Amino acid sequence: MAARTRLPLLFSKNLPPFKNQKLAHTEAAVKEPTYPPIVPSLTAKSKSARGRQVEDHVKKICASPVDEKLSLITRIQRKKFVVYPQTFARNADRWYQHFTKTAYIPGLPERFALDPEKRTGVEKEESSLPAGAQTTVPGVEIDAFADIRSLVTRMILQEHWHMKKRKPFLYREQEQMVGPFLRNLVTGLTYSLAKYNPLLPLSSLDIDPQVNFYWRRGQRIIPKGHRRGRQEPTRFQIDDQPHSQIRITQQLPQFTSLEASYAAEVPEVAFAPNLMPLFRRQYDNNIFTGAKLPDPACYGHTQFHLVPDRYHRDRMARQQQSDQVEVFLRANGLASLFAWTGAQAMYQGFWNHEDVTRPFVSQAVITDGQFFSFFCYQLNTVALSVETDANNPRKNLLWGTESLRLYESVQDGAVVGLNDDVVKLLVQFLVNQP
Amino acid sequence: MPVTRLLYPLFQLGNPQLRIFRPNWFLTLVRPGKEQPPDTVQFRIPMEMTKCDVKNYLEKIYNVPVGAVRTRIQFGSNKKRNHLNQKVKQPDYKVAYVQLAQGQTFTFPDIFPEKERMPTEGSMEEMQEKFMEDEKQRQKLDPRRGGVTEWFGL
Numbered sequence: 242m243a244a245r246t247r248l249p250l251l252f253s254k255n256l257p258p259f260k261n262q263k264l265a266h267t268e269a270a271v272k273e274p275t276y277p278p279i280v281p282s283l284t285a286k287s288k289s290a291r292g293r294q295v296e297d298h299v300k301k302i303c304a305s306p307v308d309e310k311l312s313l314i315t316r317i318q319r320k321k322f323v324v325y326p327q328t329f330a331r332n333a334d335r336w337y338q339h340f341t342k343t344a345y346i347p348g349l350p351e352r353f354a355l356d357p358e359k360r361t362g363v364e365k366e367e368s369s370l371p372a373g374a375q376t377t378v379p380g381v382e383i384d385a386f387a388d389i390r391s392l393v394t395r396m397i398l399q400e401h402w403h404m405k406k407r408k409p410f411l412y413r414e415q416e417q418m419v420g421p422f423l424r425n426l427v428t429g430l431t432y433s434l435a436k437y438n439p440l441l442p443l444s445s446l447d448i449d450p451q452v453n454f455y456w457r458r459g460q461r462i463i464p465k466g467h468r469r470g471r472q473e474p475t476r477f478q479i480d481d482q483p484h485s486q487i488r489i490t491q492q493l494p495q496f497t498s499l500e501a502s503y504a505a506e507v508p509e510v511a512f513a514p515n516l517m518p519l520f521r522r523q524y525d526n527n528i529f530t531g532a533k534l535p536d537p538a539c540y541g542h543t544q545f546h547l548v549p550d551r552y553h554r555d556r557m558a559r560q561q562q563s564d565q566v567e568v569f570l571r572a573n574g575l576a577s578l579f580a581w582t583g584a585q586a587m588y589q590g591f592w593n594h595e596d597v598t599r600p601f602v603s604q605a606v607i608t609d610g611q612f613f614s615f616f617c618y619q620l621n622t623v624a625l626s627v628e629t630d631a632n633n634p635r636k637n638l639l640w641g642t643e644s645l646r647l648y649e650s651v652q653d654g655a656v657v658g659l660n661d662d663v664v665k666l667l668v669q670f671l672v673n674q675p
Numbered sequence: 676m677p678v679t680r681l682l683y684p685l686f687q688l689g690n691p692q693l694r695i696f697r698p699n700w701f702l703t704l705v706r707p708g709k710e711q712p713p714d715t716v717q718f719r720i721p722m723e724m725t726k727c728d729v730k731n732y733l734e735k736i737y738n739v740p741v742g743a744v745r746t747r748i749q750f751g752s753n754k755k756r757n758h759l760n761q762k763v764k765q766p767d768y769k770v771a772y773v774q775l776a777q778g779q780t781f782t783f784p785d786i787f788p789e790k791e792r793m794p795t796e797g798s799m800e801e802m803q804e805k806f807m808e809d810e811k812q813r814q815k816l817d818p819r820r821g822g823v824t825e826w827f828g829l
């Protein structure tokens with residue numbers, strides 16, 4: 242039967258002669274055979290299988306919403322270096338710059354430049370205040386600036402002159418004397434400047450918040466154990482408790498463009514972090530800006546830090562370590578601001594393999610009561626681990642000042658030598674808006 | 676100070692300032708086993724010294740500006756056994772890592788540098804070296820044949 246249906250071989254050329262011409266105008270639909278893509282196995286005990294598992298994990302994290310992203314990134318606990326922003330280690334700022342890929346630029350960005358041209362020739366109405374009050378902040382009138390000066394003097398006098406405090410216990414002096422002053426200063430200034438900065442009335446002022454950040458940078462070869470000889474990424478965690486911070490609903494504008502950071506120099510330290518000295522622990526990996534994820538005020542504005550007694554410049558001078566005071570302040574500003582901006586970026590969904598598309602900007606003021614240091618941080622990249630950092634030209638930037646004296650001393654119920662530049666900088670910092 | 680049976684001078688509030696003249700402590704500068712940052716110097720110190728003692732010692736006697744000192748005690752192993760199967764204890768020692776102040780750095784020098792040994796003329800060593808070189812030359816295969824052995828050929 243099958244033989245009958247088959248056409249004879251000799252016939253097929255001529256018979257039927259014109260049958261194929263009907264189909265001459267249409268092309269035969271040639272179907273390409275589709276095979277599944279050739280990818281490495283998922284469950285084999287091989288390096289390519291491990292690579293595929295890692296790729297799938299990365300894709301899974303990229304595809305999930307932000308809170309799941311955070312929990313997937315911080316899920317597995319391993320030994321990590323705990324980075325303390327306020328550290329006794331020597332030359333800590335160079336090490337921290339290497340860990341966070343930050344370049345330090347002395348001085349503040351152009352927005353905060355203390356220009357003598359800003360001094361207006363307009364005579365002041367209140368001539369009772371000491372000279373030097375001719376400086377103005379753009380957007381803030383002279384009267385308001387004079388009000389702020391008097392507010393600051395009132396705060397200083399309240400804590401150091403009017404209030405009678407007992408002799409502080411060992412290492413409690415800053416907490417007892419300067420803590421309340423800083424808190425009053427921050428709340429008072431925020432309230433006074435609320436009419437000049439439309440973001441401040443909608444902002445959130447936290448007192449003693451928690452800021453945490455977890456990241457990976459660099460790798461090392463495991464020296465001993467069942468995983469000996471394999472590469473292990475070095476993990477870091479910052480757990481910071483600033484004195485107070487202001488969080489706002491909109492993001493601050495960038496200080497410089499992303500491309501401008503390509504030329505910055507980051508110091509490279511070839512030694513392992515534990516030589517700093519830095520210690521490893523294993524506990525929960527936290528990423529926290531100061532408020533939970535659904536909070537509308539998710540962007541950072543300014544942080545205020547207090548220098549504890551242990552790192553006070555008088556104590557450092559007694560131990561002949563006066564050069565480490567500035568180092569300590571820089572390291573504190575760097576670590577705290579990196580943790581805060583990094584956590585803000587994570588809250589927006591950017592992480593190691595999805596780098597930030599816009600720079601995240603925050604400010605910080607570190608003080609020990611008399612000396613104020615101002616820092617501005619711009620986070621340009623979160624991709625710090627080995628795979629993502631290989632071709633990443635972006636660097637984070639930290640601008641910072643030396644410590645400036647706010648007032649000389651308090652004598653007979655009056656503040657002697659109030660520095661207007663410092664007050665002006667404080668006002669400029671708080672008035673900073675997009 | 677600590678000879679035998681001498682209690683370490685403990686300090687209590689109100690005691691006079693402790694002054695040690697001619698201390699009986701000796702520090703040993705050692706090459707670090709693991710790579711250390713350039714401002715860190717590693718010493719082996721007697722067990723009884725503390726961090727403050729090390730700092731004062733280096734500053735007062737040697738005028739070395741010391742930033743920070745960290746110490747640890749290295750346990751000497753008690754595992755090895757001698758020919759009588761008794762455990763032999765290696766002594767414990769204290770190690771101090773001293774970080775120098777004022778931006779100074781220190782690298783441990785190379786104490787045993789490699790030097791070119793040229794044997795003196797007419798001596799036994801020179802004759803022996805020449806003989807060894809000649810032997811090696813004879814062992815080498817013919818360079819005209821590209822180092823191929825003699826027996827390889829048609």
